Each structure stands twice: as C-alpha cells, then as structure tokens.
Amino acid sequence: MFTTFTGAHDGQWTVTSMTAVRGVPLPQITRLLISQTRQLPGQTDGWPLAGVASYVRYVERHEDMALAARHAGLGRAEAVCAALIPLAKSAAWWTLTQDERREIFEARSQHIAASLPYLPAIARQLYHCRDLGGAFDFLTWFEFAPVHTDLFEELVSRLRRTEEWSYVEREVDLRLRREG
Amino acid sequence: MFTTFTGAHDGQWTVTSMTAVRGVPLPQITRLLISQTRQLPGQTDGWPLAGVASYVRYVERHEDMALAARHAGLGRAEAVCAALIPLAKSAAWWTLTQDERREIFEARSQHIAASLPYLPAIARQLYHCRDLGGAFDFLTWFEFAPVHTDLFEELVSRLRRTEEWSYVEREVDLRLRREG
Numbered sequence: 001m002f003t004t005f006t007g008a009h010d011g012q013w014t015v016t017s018m019t020a021v022r023g024v025p026l027p028q029i030t031r032l033l034i035s036q037t038r039q040l041p042g043q044t045d046g047w048p049l050a051g052v053a054s055y056v057r058y059v060e061r062h063e064d065m066a067l068a069a070r071h072a073g074l075g076r077a078e079a080v081c082a083a084l085i086p087l088a089k090s091a092a093w094w095t096l097t098q099d100e101r102r103e104i105f106e107a108r109s110q111h112i113a114a115s116l117p118y119l120p121a122i123a124r125q126l127y128h129c130r131d132l133g134g135a136f137d138f139l140t141w142f143e144f145a146p147v148h149t150d151l152f153e154e155l156v157s158r159l160r161r162t163e164e165w166s167y168v169e170r171e172v173d174l175r176l177r178r179e180g
Numbered sequence: 181m182f183t184t185f186t187g188a189h190d191g192q193w194t195v196t197s198m199t200a201v202r203g204v205p206l207p208q209i210t211r212l213l214i215s216q217t218r219q220l221p222g223q224t225d226g227w228p229l230a231g232v233a234s235y236v237r238y239v240e241r242h243e244d245m246a247l248a249a250r251h252a253g254l255g256r257a258e259a260v261c262a263a264l265i266p267l268a269k270s271a272a273w274w275t276l277t278q279d280e281r282r283e284i285f286e287a288r289s290q291h292i293a294a295s296l297p298y299l300p301a302i303a304r305q306l307y308h309c310r311d312l313g314g315a316f317d318f319l320t321w322f323e324f325a326p327v328h329t330d331l332f333e334e335l336v337s338r339l340r341r342t343e344e345w346s347y348v349e350r351e352v353d354l355r356l357r358r359e360g
Contacts, residue, residue: 001313038313042218052311057237062278099240102278129234131311133181133218 001038003127003137005084006048008033012175013082021160023170032076032084032176041134049086051083051127058088058105063112072120079123079143082176083152086136093167094130118155121148136170151155181218183307185264185319186228188213192355193262199266201340212264213357221314229266231307231319240284245294252300259303262356263332266316273347274310275278289315289342298335301328316350336350 004147007167015030026046039049058069079161093101115124123143130137144152156173187209195210206226221230239247271279285291295304303323310317324332336353339345 038220040218052313053312055274056278059277061277062279094235097239097241097244098236098282128311130310131234133232 001052002036002050003053003139004035004037004039004048004050005035006035007031007097011035013178015174016177017173017175019173021085021173022168026086030160032174041129041136043130043134046086046135049084049087049129049136049139050132050134051136052128052132053125054128056175057128058102059112066116067112067119069130070116070119072123073127074123074141074143076123076143076145077180078145080178080180081144081146081152081179082147083140083142083156084174084176085140086140086170086172087138087140087168088136089167090169104164106168109164110161111159111164112153114158114162115155116149122152122155181232181321182216182231184215184217184228184230186213186215187211193358195354196298196357197353197355199353201351201353202348203352206266206352206354213353221309221312221316222316226266226315229264229309229310229316229319230314231309234303234308234314237308238282239292245285246296247292247299250296250299252303252320254305254323255301256303256323256324256325256359260358260360261324261326261329261332262358263320263322263336264354264356265320265322265336266272266350266352267318267320267348268316268350269347270349277348284344284347289344291339291342291344294342296336301325302332302333302335 008031011031012031013032015032018026025123039050042048104156121144125141127137127139142152190210191211192214193212195212198206211280219228221228222228301324305321307319307321309319322332
C-alpha cells in the first residue's frame with residue numbers, strides 16, 4: 001500500500017530535471033528508485049518520499065465512471081517519460097471544510113473535468129502523504145510516451161493556473177526517463 | 181501530529197474493560213500510555229495504535245460552526261472516564277466515492293447531527309490511521325465525567341445502530357479511568 005521514492009544508483013528512472021516550482025527545493029538525485037517499503041517519509045530535507053494510493057477524497061460517482069472509462073495504467077511499454085511532482089498545500093487549505101475544498105477543487109478549478117481530456121495519453125497516480133507527517137501532502141506521478149510531452153506540459157500549466165493551486169506552497173517538479 | 185496508544189505500566193489511564201465488539205480482539209493491556217511519538221501502528225496484533233488528528237473528511241461549514249459552538253476540549257479535570265474505540269471499515273466502504281460516503285455518513289446516519297446533543301458533556305477526538313497501514317482505520321477517543329456514563333452509552337449505542345456502522349468490520353471498545 002505504501003510507495004516509496006528515493007535516490008539510488010540502481011533506480012529504475014533517470015532524473016532529467018528537478019525544479020523547485022514553489023518553496024524549498026529537494027536535494028538533487030540522479031536516479032529514482034520506487035519501492036513498496038512501508039516507511040515514514042523524511043521530515044528534514046524530504047527524502048525518502050512516501051505515500052499511499054488511498055481512497056478518493058473528492059471524486060463523485062459520475063466522475064469516477066468518466067475517469068474509469070478513460071483510465072490508463074502505469075507501466076505501459078511506450079510510457080518511458082514520467083514526472084514526479086510532490087506538493088504541499090497551505091494551512092489555509094487544510095482548515096477549509098469538505099464542502100469548501102470540493103467547491104474550489106472542482107466547481108471553481110475543474111480539477112477532474114479539465115484533466116479528463118488528457119487521459120489516457122497521460123497516466124496518473126496520486127499518493128496521499130499528509131497523514132504521514134513528512135514535508136509534502138501529495139506525491140503526484142504521471143507517465144507518458146515521448147510524443148505526449150507537449151500535452152503533459154499543457155496539463156501541468158493548466159492545473160497551475162487554477163484557484164486550487166493558489167493553496168500550493170511547496171512544489172518540486174522532477175522529470176524522468178527510463179529505457180524503452 | 182501523531183498520537184500513539186500503547187500498553188505500559190506507567191500509562192496515565194487504567195483499563196477497566198476491553199471488549200471486541202466486532203472482529204478480532206486486541207491483546208489485553210492493563211494501563212494505557214498516550215504519547216506523541218511519530219511511529220507506524222502495528223500490523224499483526226494491533227499494538228501500538230497510532231493515528232493523526234487530521235483535516236475533516238465530511239464536515240461542512242455549517243456543521244463545523246455548530247460543532248465549534250458546543251466544543252469541549254480534552255483533559256478537563258472532571259473528565260476522569262474515557263473510551264478508546266478503534267474501528268476498521270470494510271473494503272466496500274472505501275471503494276464508495278466521496279458523495280456516496282457522505283450520503284451514508286450524514287444524510288442517512290446523522291453522524292454529526294445526532295452526536296451534537298452529546299457535546300459538550302462527551303468530549304471527542306478522532307484520529308485517522310487508514311493511510312498508516314495498521315489494523316484500524318480510525319481511533320475514536322471520548323472523555324467524560326462519571327455522571328455522564330449513561331449518556332455516553334446512549335451515544336455509542338445510537339451510532340452502532342446506524343447504516344454507517346454496517347460497514348464497520350472490526351471494533352474494539354476499551355473503557356478507561358484516571359485519578360481525578
């Protein structure tokens with residue numbers, strides 16, 4: 001249930017760039033190792049990152065059906081490009097109630113509706129980690145074929161312009177590549 | 181942020197009873213120690229229990245205001261009785277979407293509305309632990325004065341009769357007492 005991300009010489013993914021989009025950067029790594037170790041994430045510099053593929057917090061039934069219809073799994077042979085984007089949201093976000101967060105997330109930011117057209121080209125997996133007490137609240141993971149790189153840039157830049165993103169106070173963008 | 185519960189000779193609370201309401205019991209302890217250690221809960225027999233006082237998952241703004249108006253904090257001098265009720269819900273619960281869970285939780289089970297009249301006599305704290313990967317999904321904690329014991333029994337028995345509770349597949353009920 002836990003997924004752990006850390007720098008290691010024998011990591012499956014080569015890091016091609018690491019950018020601190022907002023807040024403190026993560027210490028540089030050159031290869032990323034993903035494993036299913038059950039461990040708590042680091043509190044000081046961030047590494048290792050750890051998260052849990054958990055139950056949905058905002059998705060409603062009609063959205064779940066739309067997402068499932070366009071779903072793409074991880075590990076497709078052609079998806080040799082990936083992005084790992086750890087995020088932390090502000091205290092102001094976390095003191096909002098459920099209805100207020102849902103309103104910003106979907107009614108005002110269209111997080112689900114605007115992301116749907118990018119499926120199945122861009123496969124996604126969200127890992128929750130706020131309750132694990134590390135430096136981040138979420139680890140977002142994306143996999144895509146090289147031909148869909150521009151499409152991925154469009155998705156990310158669209159999300160970053162939403163009202164929801166105004167609550168993001170730390171964001172690091174790692175791009176990765178594996179052997180095809 | 182983490183709160184940890186474990187059996188220890190120097191625990192602040194004396195265990196007066198431990199009942200397996202549903203599913204596997206927890207190994208017997210005689211005193212309970214509560215601390216703020218950041219550690220993962222046990223996976224095999226359950227101990228130690230660990231959870232996080234986290235952001236609200238279902239509460240809406242109008243409910244948050246009603247709850248805040250009647251709020252009682254932990255540690256009141258007269259509240260020498262406590263209950264620790266760890267709960268695990270079924271896979272069927274966790275695959276429901278947010279709107280479906282909210283509908284069962286409040287519209288059909290009145291989890292918030294029916295509990296409100298018991299505040300401030302019964303002080304409550306919920307700790308989330310599903311994402312920590314232990315044996316339970318929630319640790320619920322209640323504190324009250326001896327004179328409110330019957331009131332507490334009424335609250336617990338009311339919750340156990342709801343539709344929401346039909347998704348609970350493991351529940352252990354520990355009652356505790358401390359020196360006044």
